[in-house]
Amino acid sequence: xxxxxxxxxxxxxxxxxxxxxxxxxxxxxxxxxxxxxxxxxxxxxxxxxxxxxxxxxxxxxxxxxxxxxxxxxxxxxxxxxxxxxxxxxxxxxxxxxxxxxxxxxxxxxxxxxxxxxxxxxxxxxxxxxxxxxxxxxxxxxxxxxxxxxxxxxxxxxxxxxxxxxxxxxxxxxxxxxxxxxxxxxxxxxxxxxxxxxxxxxxxxxxxxxxxxxxxxxxxxxxxxxxxxxxxxxxxxxxxxxxxxxxxxxxxxxxxxxxxxxxxxxxxxxxxxxxxxxxxxxxxxxxxxxxxxxxxxxxxxxxxxxxxxxxxxxxxxxxxxxxxxxxxxxxxxxxxxxxxxxx
Numbered sequence: 001x002x003x004x005x006x007x008x009x010x011x012x013x014x015x016x017x018x019x020x021x022x023x024x025x026x027x028x029x030x031x032x033x034x035x036x037x038x039x040x041x042x043x044x045x046x047x048x049x050x051x052x053x054x055x056x057x058x059x060x061x062x063x064x065x066x067x068x069x070x071x072x073x074x075x076x077x078x079x080x081x082x083x084x085x086x087x088x089x090x091x092x093x094x095x096x097x098x099x100x101x102x103x104x105x106x107x108x109x110x111x112x113x114x115x116x117x118x119x120x121x122x123x124x125x126x127x128x129x130x131x132x133x134x135x136x137x138x139x140x141x142x143x144x145x146x147x148x149x150x151x152x153x154x155x156x157x158x159x160x161x162x163x164x165x166x167x168x169x170x171x172x173x174x175x176x177x178x179x180x181x182x183x184x185x186x187x188x189x190x191x192x193x194x195x196x197x198x199x200x201x202x203x204x205x206x207x208x209x210x211x212x213x214x215x216x217x218x219x220x221x222x223x224x225x226x227x228x229x230x231x232x233x234x235x236x237x238x239x240x241x242x243x244x245x246x247x248x249x250x251x252x253x254x255x256x257x258x259x260x261x262x263x264x265x266x267x268x269x270x271x272x273x274x275x276x277x278x279x280x281x282x283x284x285x286x287x288x289x290x291x292x293x294x295x296x297x298x299x300x301x302x303x304x305x306x307x308x309x310x311x312x313x314x315x316x317x318x319x320x321x322x323x324x325x326x327x328x329x330x331x332x333x334x335x336x337x338x339x340x341x342x
Contacts, residue, residue, distance in 0.1 A: 011271060015278030022281050022298050034249065034299040035306075042248040047307050049244075053237045054311070058084050060129060060227050060234075065109065065122040067216060075112060082318040083108040089315030092275045092308060102127055108322055117209040125213055128173060133231035134266075135166050137238075141263025148256050150290065152264065159267050178217050182210040238262035245303050251295045261287055275308070 023031060058081045066074040087105040102123050109119035142159060145152055152159070176183040185206050193199050217224060243258040253261070265283035268276040276283075285297040 007272070011273045012277065015273050015276070018278035018282045022278075022285065026296065026298055031296075031299060031302070034296045035302060037250075038245070038248050038299070038303060043303065043306065046241075046244060046303070047310055050237075050241075050307055050311075053234060054084070054088075055081065056230060056234045057130075060230060061122070061126045063223070063227065064125050064216065065114070065119075067219075068118065068212065069114070073113060075109075075114070079112070082314070085311055085315035086319035086322070087315070088308075089312040089319065092312055094274065104319065108319070111322060117205055118212060121209045121212040121216070124209075125216060128170060129227055129231045130235075131166065131170050132228060133235045135163055135170065136232055137235045138163055138263050138267060141260055144256060144259050145264070148260075150260065152290075155264070159264065162267065162270070174217070177210065177213050180214050182207065182214075185210055238266070241304065242300070245300050246295055249295060249299060251293065253293065257291055257293055260291065261293075275305070 055077075058077060061084060062075070062077055062080050065080065069075075083105055086108060087102070090104045105123050106116070106119045109122070110116050114122075138159065142152075142156060142163070144150075145156060173183045176186070185203065188194060188203055188206055194203055239255075239258045239262045242262045243253050246253045246258070261284065265280060265287055268279040268283050271279055273279060281298055281301045284301050288295055288297045
């Protein structure tokens with residue numbers, strides 16, 4: 001536990017050091033001037049388009065969550081939109097990065113009356129789609145780099161190995177889940193956790209949860225293919241994102257440059273550093289230099305982070321309201337005060 005905490009603090013310190021070094025190199029005045037030149041109008045338009053793209057993520061999750069729920073228990077699109085915003089905010093704050101929003105989303109669903117096993121299965125399936133799209137998207141970038149003769153050196157090799165491992169894990173997950181063998185249950189037994197009597201209930205819960213995932217993935221194959229396709233479309237928004245920001249910074253990227261700059265640097269998001277702080281700025285700066293594109297890569301990433309700050313504000317506001325309600329109910333129950341549903 002201490003080693004993990006130390007590793008997180010060390011990586012965060014390195015990330016912050018890289019960020020401050022990049023800002024110092026560019027000059028605070030120059031960075032602010034570039035951000036100002038981008039323009040408020042362009043930023044508002046960028047946020048609006050991002051919110052629309054975010055809605056597609058919510059649509060995918062809504063399809064998964066509401067399947068199997070009684071009509072009066074199904075959650076509205078807007079409710080799930082806020083829940084996912086909260087998950088996004090905590091993904092940015094917690095040292096789990098790419099996989100940081102899942103416990104928050106499960107908790108918010110459970111507070112809405114969704115059974116814990118159903119809430120967990122819906123979030124795991126949603127994450128599986130997202131991870132699959134991420135692997136395919138980064139793989140597209142690596143293939144494009146080879147085709148265009150862009151030498152990534154050891155970075156490309158590390159990326160290929162990492163993607164291969166992720167593909168193996170996600171492939172095993174799909175096979176085990178669709179076949180009904182289960183992925184987490186066997187892993188639970190492989191680790192010897194079933195030997196502890198106190199965890200027998202947890203093993204039964206895992207079986208129920210995985211049974212729901214198997215039912216969903218088996219039920220409508222065409223829907224699964226549609227959601228996977230939609231997932232790839234959603235993550236490909238990053239290509240447009242980089243092109244859009246670069247355009248308003250005075251640089252017109254071609255498709256190859258936009259694709260490579262939106263894929264390869266994204267690998268740093270797998271590091272246990274909130275939002276890849278510092279590392280994302282450095283990887284973008286290095287890749288644009290490698291591509292020979294003269295652009296303020298630091299400003300480009302900071303504009304993305306400003307957009308993320310808007311998302312975080314929405315998500316944390318919603319989460320704080322939910323936590324406040326939960327604590328109020330907990331206090332009332334603890335004092336024996338009846339809780340009425342209004």
